[in-house]
Amino acid sequence: QQQVKQSPQSLIVQKGGISIINCAYENTAFDYFPWYQQFPGKGPALLIAIRPDVSEKKEGRFTISFNKSAKQFSLHIMDSQPGDSATYFCAAPSGYSTLTFGKGTMLLVSP
Amino acid sequence: DAGITQSPRHKVTETGTPVTLRCHQTENHRYMYWYRQDPGHGLRLIHYSYGVKDTDKGEVSDGYSVSRSKTEDFLLTLESATSSQTSVYFCAISDHGTVNTEAFFGQGTRLTVV
Numbered sequence: 001q002q003q004v005k006q007s008p009q010s011l012i013v014q015k016g017g018i019s020i021i022n023c024a025y026e027n028t029a030f031d032y033f034p035w036y037q038q039f040p041g042k043g044p045a046l047l048i049a050i051r052p053d054v055s056e057k058k059e060g061r062f063t064i065s066f067n068k069s070a071k072q073f074s075l076h077i078m079d080s081q082p083g084d085s086a087t088y089f090c091a092a093p094s095g096y097s098t099l100t101f102g103k104g105t106m107l108l109v110s111p
Numbered sequence: 112d113a114g115i116t117q118s119p120r121h122k123v124t125e126t127g128t129p130v131t132l133r134c135h136q137t138e139n140h141r142y143m144y145w146y147r148q149d150p151g152h153g154l155r156l157i158h159y160s161y162g163v164k165d166t167d168k169g170e171v172s173d174g175y176s177v178s179r180s181k182t183e184d185f186l187l188t189l190e191s192a193t194s195s196q197t198s199v200y201f202c203a204i205s206d207h208g209t210v211n212t213e214a215f216f217g218q219g220t221r222l223t224v225v
Contacts, residue, residue: 030210043201043216097142097208103153
């Protein structure tokens with residue numbers, strides 16, 4: 001069974017700073033690693049995903065860095081904004097059509 | 112938002128009673144999922160469906176059953192609710208499975224078992 005370890009559990013960053021969230025997974029036969037973002041009272045929504053034929057993927061201020069040999073990947077949020085305050089979940093494949101999610105990181109960006 | 116409707120949005124029920132949560136989609140996606148979200152545990156998969164009448168268990172399936180008689184509807188049933196099933200339940204849909212494509216989540220159902 002897939003296990004995904006996510007850290008930190010919570011994070012406070014000043015506006016304009018860099019937010020970094022880390023995840024580690026066990027084994028997977030499929031290469032697809034997404035990050036989901038969840039605002040209070042809402043369902044999670046896909047933020048960014050990577051297929052590790054590349055080691056990094058960038059979309060605007062959000063970047064996924066992937067280390068396949070270490071089985072680790074991380075989310076970097078550059079120039080963090082108060083509107084980025086949310087809970088972030090990483091995920092890794094646990095089967096052909098299912099994901100295992102990390103326990104989440106609650107990010108607060110202070111003004 | 113993707114066309115996903117969860118009902119009810121909130122429910123309070125007594126221990127031992129049966130409860131059914133409904134997920135309805137208008138996107139004609141093949142895959143549908145039920146997750147529960149609890150503090151400190153993140154999102155955990157309960158059951159999922161890969162087609163009409165095709166379902167499989169997730170990591171926390173004990174005490175839950177599901178049914179999918181139409182593409183658009185996926186029902187989650189707690190046969191005899193327990194306090195440990197107090198949680199927020201999310202339905203998600205995906206066209207080709209969450210390993211390949213984006214999952215779209217509903218707004219959630221907050222269930223309290225007293």
